Amino acid sequence: MSATLVPDLISEAQTTEEQFLRHIFVRDQMAEWSKSPLVMARADGVFYWDVTGKRYLDALSGIYVVSVGHNNRRILDALRRQLERLCFSPPMHGTNPVAVQLANLLAELAPGDLSTVKFQCGGAEVTEAAIKLARQYHRLTGHPGKYKVISRYLSWHGSTLGALSASGLKSRKTVNEPLAPGFVHVFPPTCYRCPFGKEYPRCDMTCATLIGQVIEMEDPDTVAALMVEPIGHTGGIIDPPPEYLPLLRDICDRYNILLIFDEIITGIGRTGQLFAAETFGVTPDVLCTAKGLSGGYAPLSAMICTKSIADVFWGPIATNPGFVEGHTFEGNPLSCAVGIEVLREILERDLCSNARRQGEVLRAGFERLAKKYGVIGDIRGKGLLQGIEFVRNPATKEPFPTETAFGVRVGRRALANGLLCRFDPHWVAFGPPLIVTTEQLEEMLAVLDRSLGETLDELSS
Numbered sequence: 001m002s003a004t005l006v007p008d009l010i011s012e013a014q015t016t017e018e019q020f021l022r023h024i025f026v027r028d029q030m031a032e033w034s035k036s037p038l039v040m041a042r043a044d045g046v047f048y049w050d051v052t053g054k055r056y057l058d059a060l061s062g063i064y065v066v067s068v069g070h071n072n073r074r075i076l077d078a079l080r081r082q083l084e085r086l087c088f089s090p091p092m093h094g095t096n097p098v099a100v101q102l103a104n105l106l107a108e109l110a111p112g113d114l115s116t117v118k119f120q121c122g123g124a125e126v127t128e129a130a131i132k133l134a135r136q137y138h139r140l141t142g143h144p145g146k147y148k149v150i151s152r153y154l155s156w157h158g159s160t161l162g163a164l165s166a167s168g169l170k171s172r173k174t175v176n177e178p179l180a181p182g183f184v185h186v187f188p189p190t191c192y193r194c195p196f197g198k199e200y201p202r203c204d205m206t207c208a209t210l211i212g213q214v215i216e217m218e219d220p221d222t223v224a225a226l227m228v229e230p231i232g233h234t235g236g237i238i239d240p241p242p243e244y245l246p247l248l249r250d251i252c253d254r255y256n257i258l259l260i261f262d263e264i265i266t267g268i269g270r271t272g273q274l275f276a277a278e279t280f281g282v283t284p285d286v287l288c289t290a291k292g293l294s295g296g297y298a299p300l301s302a303m304i305c306t307k308s309i310a311d312v313f314w315g316p317i318a319t320n321p322g323f324v325e326g327h328t329f330e331g332n333p334l335s336c337a338v339g340i341e342v343l344r345e346i347l348e349r350d351l352c353s354n355a356r357r358q359g360e361v362l363r364a365g366f367e368r369l370a371k372k373y374g375v376i377g378d379i380r381g382k383g384l385l386q387g388i389e390f391v392r393n394p395a396t397k398e399p400f401p402t403e404t405a406f407g408v409r410v411g412r413r414a415l416a417n418g419l420l421c422r423f424d425p426h427w428v429a430f431g432p433p434l435i436v437t438t439e440q441l442e443e444m445l446a447v448l449d450r451s452l453g454e455t456l457d458e459l460s461s
């Protein structure tokens with residue numbers, strides 16, 4: 001081919017044809033996915049349309065990203081203004097005004113003393129940055145032997161090797177082993193199926209107190225950080241009892257270990273406050289957030305640490321290299337301009353209140369489905385991050401056989417019926433945009449209702 005000849009693009013309609021999909025990897029298993037490929041063409045508010053023109057209710061904000069809805073004019077205008085001004089600033093030599101403005105805005109809004117920000121593009125980049133920050137912090141404060149990271153089974157902190165090593169999902173880890181050394185895993189607070197066979201509240205919070213014992217066994221002088229999602233997502237919306245995160249805070253303080261909250265999903269209003277740290281009343285040393293921060297209008301993530309940690313990196317150059325971490329697209333002006341406008345939109349429209357209000361509507365809807373079908377054992381989550389666990393028998397908590405993949409069947413039916421939600425063999429979750437109305441949420445619940453009924457009919461026939 002001549003170097004100057006650009007091949008014609010295939011048409012939008014052709015993008016569902018297998019011969020053209022042979023040139024792209026998506027997140028799903030390609031051979032299976034390409035039998036009925038979902039290729040989205042446009043979106044508005046809480047709706048998507050695929051390239052065939054079919055409409056979908058977005059009960060998942062894409063993947064917990066589209067916080068202020070699709071096609072939000074205010075965000076598009078801010079992006080357009082920034083496009084005309086500065087699209088990229090040299091990251092090795094400095095930053096740009098919107099990055100500094102957004103950092104200051106986040107410093108105002110984040111709880112407690114969380115006030116210094118490192119911007120990146122995705123979640124994994126900031127969970128990894130938090131791990132590196134913890135190790136470098138201990139090194140600079142005279143504890144170079146503190147390097148281990150404790151995190152939880154069933155967790156997800158991202159797909160890069162460090163974040164993956166911290167994650168606790170065997171389905172995504174085993175195929176990539178060996179992973180990085182220095183990561184220790186503990187059980188999460190899955191109260192509905194307590195790994196210690198106990199029942200809340202008569203459980204002495206073993207899942208939390210055991211972390212202290214694990215630290216003792218590992219040697220506290222080797223442990224740098226404890227990283228948790230305030231509400232675990234991939235394990236099926238693991239919503240801890242109120243005592244859990246305060247206990248983790250105490251343990252970290254006792255052993256000089258940094259508490260890192262992965263708020264990639266839970267941040268930016270999703271649980272009914274700007275950060276889940278506020279929902280649970282616990283301030284971490286480092287808070288990572290992403291997804292909803294840009295609402296999907298540009299890639300953006302942020303790692304926010306306390307002033308006392310940031311100050312450690314502020315010493316004279318002869319003895320202090322600063323925070324050694326960086327990526328080419330960090331603090332991108334387009335992303336930061338979007339981040340500022342998304343936060344304004346959330347605050348000015350008080351979308352955190354809407355998340356709390358609609359969260360109650362969602363909970364009531366899930367409870368109705370539990371009564372109607374008798375196959376929902378537990379409803380978990382807060383605000384607009386809630387899920388349901390399917391069981392064959394709610395009285396005994398007997399799950400559906402794994403090979404039935406009940407939740408996947410429901411989720412796929414929902415998709416066929418025009419509803420996007422998160423699904424897994426044993427659970428389904430909703431995380432709609434924070435702008436969702438009661439009417440729209442009821443429409444989403446009605447499609448889930450129909451999909452659940454059809455799945456049970458299919459299994460009984």
Ligand SMILES: Cc1ncc(COP(=O)(O)O)c(C=O)c1O
Nearest residue numbers: 122123124156157158262264265
């Ligand atoms: C809790 C949590 N942390 C981290 C990540 C990684 O984010 P990203 O995929 O943007 O790297 C995700 C992604 O889904 C997540 O849900």
